[in-house]
Amino acid sequence: MEIKQIKKKIVIFTDLDETLLKENKYYHNILNSFIKKLLIHDYVIIPTTSKTYLEVIDIIKQIKFKLPFSVENGAAYYLPIKYTKDYSYKKILNPYAVNKVAIKKILSKNIFKNYLKNIKLIESLSSLEQKKITKLNYKQLENFNSRQYTIPILINGDKNFKKNFEASLLKDNLKITFGGKLNNISGLHSKLNSFNFFTNQYKQRLRNEKLITITLGDNQNDIEILNNSNYTGIIKNKDYKITNLKKKKNIFRSFTGAPCGWVEVVKKIIIKMERDYN
Numbered sequence: 001m002e003i004k005q006i007k008k009k010i011v012i013f014t015d016l017d018e019t020l021l022k023e024n025k026y027y028h029n030i031l032n033s034f035i036k037k038l039l040i041h042d043y044v045i046i047p048t049t050s051k052t053y054l055e056v057i058d059i060i061k062q063i064k065f066k067l068p069f070s071v072e073n074g075a076a077y078y079l080p081i082k083y084t085k086d087y088s089y090k091k092i093l094n095p096y097a098v099n100k101v102a103i104k105k106i107l108s109k110n111i112f113k114n115y116l117k118n119i120k121l122i123e124s125l126s127s128l129e130q131k132k133i134t135k136l137n138y139k140q141l142e143n144f145n146s147r148q149y150t151i152p153i154l155i156n157g158d159k160n161f162k163k164n165f166e167a168s169l170l171k172d173n174l175k176i177t178f179g180g181k182l183n184n185i186s187g188l189h190s191k192l193n194s195f196n197f198f199t200n201q202y203k204q205r206l207r208n209e210k211l212i213t214i215t216l217g218d219n220q221n222d223i224e225i226l227n228n229s230n231y232t233g234i235i236k237n238k239d240y241k242i243t244n245l246k247k248k249k250n251i252f253r254s255f256t257g258a259p260c261g262w263v264e265v266v267k268k269i270i271i272k273m274e275r276d277y278n
Helices: 028-040 053-063 100-107 110-116 127-134 138-144 159-171 191-206 220-226 260-277
Strands: 009-014 044-047 069-071 076-080 089-093 119-121 150-155 174-179 182-187 211-217 231-234 251-253
Touching (some): 009 191, 009 260, 028 044, 028 053, 028 260, 044 069, 044 191, 053 076, 053 138, 069 191, 076 191, 100 110, 100 150, 100 182, 150 159, 159 174, 174 220, 191 211, 191 220, 211 220, 211 260, 231 260, 251 260
Parallel strands (some): 009 044, 009 211, 211 231, 231 251
Antiparallel strands (some): 069 076
């Protein structure tokens, strides 16, 4: 596909698991040439994910371009440091982020004791159990467990249990994010914080030039950012279908899953953008 130059700044915010990646794998042969084309045409691609810094850096090195990104559901933002050959980044911490040690201290309060009977912290399980649940190998598990601001959990409880647990967490300025393979306990931050942070960064630089935003995702954890961009791409997920978006225009769905679905839906969006702006 030939990509025409659109005289706007275009920023793509993309989820990773089952949006860009399939079963935690980056497919060079499907993605690399297309991503390179986008970057050559001055598109900005920002992974916005629940993954950790170490997990994302590993993927960035496979893409072979220093992309800005955010980690752990908007807990921290990473800006590439220019003119360095290595993968050096400036880290900016979301003020709503809570360190994992502090989260654990809050969860040790008496109020949470009854809840914890129905909850499993992934990090407390054996490596074999973690491997089975996450579908990661042992090396990938090391990066997965390098979390600083989120605690992945499994919940064994009904809707009422989850609702009450959520309400109790909120009293201590914590939340639970439902989405993807696991649930995460964290401070009151989200992928939307990341979206807003980076869009504000580019708006300040652009001044008179228009900013166009594209968001790409596949599950419940992506809905906030999918609702807030100019163009929305939903990648087919065999386990979850996004049906409850508030926005009604410029929504594009792929017929295939990741990674082919990522390329498919971005191409659809580009065709629509070229009609809108050329």
